[in-house]
Amino acid sequence: MSTAIKPRHIGRNISRIRELRDMKQEALAHAIGVSQQTVSTIEGSESIDDERLKAIAEALGVSSEAIKNFSEDSVFNIIGNTYNDDASTIKNYNCTFNPLDKLLESIEKNEQLYERLIQVEREKAAYLEKLLKEK
Structure with a gap:
């Protein structure tokens, strides 16, 4: 051995x-x-x-x-x-907000703007009708 x-x-x-x-x-x-x-x-x-x-x-x-x-x-x-390797380093890519909440907020804002636009169009139509009746 x-x-x-x-x-x-x-x-x-x-x-x-x-x-x-x-x-x-x-x-x-x-x-x-x-x-x-x-x-x-x-x-x-x-x-x-x-x-x-x-x-x-x-x-x-x-x-x-x-x-x-x-x-x-x-x-x-x-x-x-x-x-x-960049993959070995710790990176914080966590959102500080919920993306779905932001999406819902933007949808609500769009709905509000659309409703205001409809209201303005109604007022404009009523004003034009009033002008036509006066003539």
Whole structure:
């Protein structure tokens, strides 16, 4: 039985981080300028050259050390501290009024204006009739 520490599988780490970022292999491939098949091969590799690892880390928004020293807790912490999305910020879009109440108010105002218009038209018609009778 050996007590030697097994080296970390960098490809699996990349795959897991990519999945945590909700990124497809095609998107990562496009970001680093390779094909989807190359990304699949990279994710199957135990080790990756430092230059490619740096490019992948940049595309995933984490450091290359985070990929090398992958653990669920550390990655969640790094992503939580570096990922900036407007959806994650709290916004208060609650109305301070009931839109239906405002709609009903406007309908009532329209009815009042219509009734005033009808009254004015009646008065005008009565005035014109009075003028016609006088002649």
